[in-house]
Amino acid sequence: MDIKKILINLSEASGVSGYEHNVADYLEQNCPWADEIRRDKLGNLIMLKKATRNTGAVNPKVMLAAHMDEIGLIVTKIEKEGFLRFSTIGGIDQRVLLAQEVVVHGKQNLLGVIGAEPPHSQTADAQSRAVKMEDLYIDIGFDNAEQVQELVSVGDLVTINQSVVQLQGSMLAGKAMDDRACVAIMLECFKELQNLTHAVDVYAVATVQEEVGVRGATTSTYGITPDIGIAIDVGHGDMPGVPEYQTIKIGNGPGIALGPHVHPKIYERFVSTAKEWNISYSLEPATRPGGTDAFAIQITQDGIPTALLSLPLRYMHTPVETLDYQDIQKTARLLAKFISEIDQEFVEGLMCF
């Protein structure tokens, strides 16, 4: 099964925070490597791959978490001329929205364009400023509010209309790569584990509602109560205009996070595993627990030993999030090697400081 193709379909699927069911449905049908697949009450999709090697009475549980929700827009008003006003779900730079194409998920899916007052009727001063979110609107090509109201209601969701672009080599660009590219990492990891043995049960969770406050990770971790939690999310890839120390290098494999949100022994194990198997990586230090599922996993119940791997991604939270598919494969390989090499003893050691 070509997981790159699955990723392209995942990227192009619509699933704004809270409404991830389309993505979950697709995933459920495209994960033949799992022994069990279930959903919890918030909609997290939990794909379980049971241990293939037995070392004790109870198999330790490792949870992987990558979120499947995407940032998007929500209709707030239908103007009398038929244009739609909107607000955002998740963090979006207002400057990426102008002249962007969208899909309005009304009674049917409607193609639209984000417009604003044209530059020629603006002053030079206004042209030097970004168009404010509240001055943007969605044009779906109808002539008045009456026509629109038959198809669109306030509260309808809107996603960016962007198909995946295959750039040179193994580079891909598209929307919602944050964080469906990391969902693809979980699938690649499962596939890799087919060729290895592992003494732990692996719960790969495609989480919901990360972008609005890591909510899916909170409930799914509670439900699974893993011995180890590993969040996989995107990290800022190197690009002009951003200081190098704030980024990880595209093509160089995963960023291995370190800082208060990461259990030091898991971090060390990831680094040594990467070295052992010659998998390139970057270090991603953070001074604070950041906005990833790791934030929630770590403080669930009695506390969970947690780690975070980051996939380098350029232009995060834009319709052209850009990544190197090789980084997905490298991250999956590191995860699979890590999973196949840990055991009950390693898990017990995580409590000993």
Added chain:
Amino acid sequence: MLLKRLSEACGGPGQEDEVRNLIRDEVTPLVDEISTDALGNLITLRRGNQEGPRVMIAAHMDEVALMIMAIESSGLLKFNPIGGIDPRVLVAKTVVIGKNRVPGVIGSKPIHLQRPEEREKAISINEMFIDIGVSIKSEAEKLVKIGDLAYFSTKFAEIGNDKFKGKAFDDRVGCSLLIDLLHDRYDFPLYGVFTVQEEVGLRGAGVAAHRIQPDIALVLEGTTASDVPETPEHKHATSVGKGPCITIMDSSVIPDPRLVATLLQIASENEIPVQIRRNTAGGTDAGKIQSSRSGVRVATISIPCRYIHSPVAVMSKADYDNALKLVKAFLHCVEKGEI
């Protein structure tokens, strides 16, 4: 669909080849003569039984685009707009570069790494680049040349209530209308001219008019529509769906008042909705044609397009159909000697 193919074809000023080839294939069976000139204008003639009047209809083939100015050591491409593009519409868009359509993206700094005040400021062209997914200059040089043009990779589609969305409606909508018009034969010689380099100063139309020496010329265009929220009605310029636009004056031309009056009268008699273009900015090929040799009577008819010169514009099918009716009715009047 012809307009879809024209919209999705790529051709910027001076590099109109793909569009010209598409049009040439389309019109060769329709016309009696077809040729190109020194600048690349595609000039066609449909003869009539009479020698005159010589009528020229022009539409420009070129679209606004981005010219690759430099390839950086990182493999990223620096560019400048060719033709008027508001830099703000370029952020986070996909493009294709050159004849081989090398795909690329115009990235922007993630919101997470911005200071709040940055988000209020428009991003300038100097800060932008195209990322084609290579990491060194030598890799990029195998795929892209300095001077190549990058185009928006927008797909054409029907949306809403009989509207089209797509790129380059300025002026592929004019090209499409002109091709449709060349299906009919009139009593007089009809020159259908697909011009080059309109977007960089109306440079193709002048030399074409000099060669053809028309008595009357019509220019078919896509023009700006601002019938959107936030824009007061007096600044709408044109409105989508309210009919083709007739120009009284723009920065390049004051069209022949008798032709304007005739067009308005024809519209009224045939119950074709039309609107006066309510803006005097912008220029069209009509400016160069009017002042060719000892002068030519010209008029401009245009289709309103929202978000013109951006990756995706919106126009109305009804406006297109009404423009076609209007021009055909006008040409019949010319045939009857009423002009």
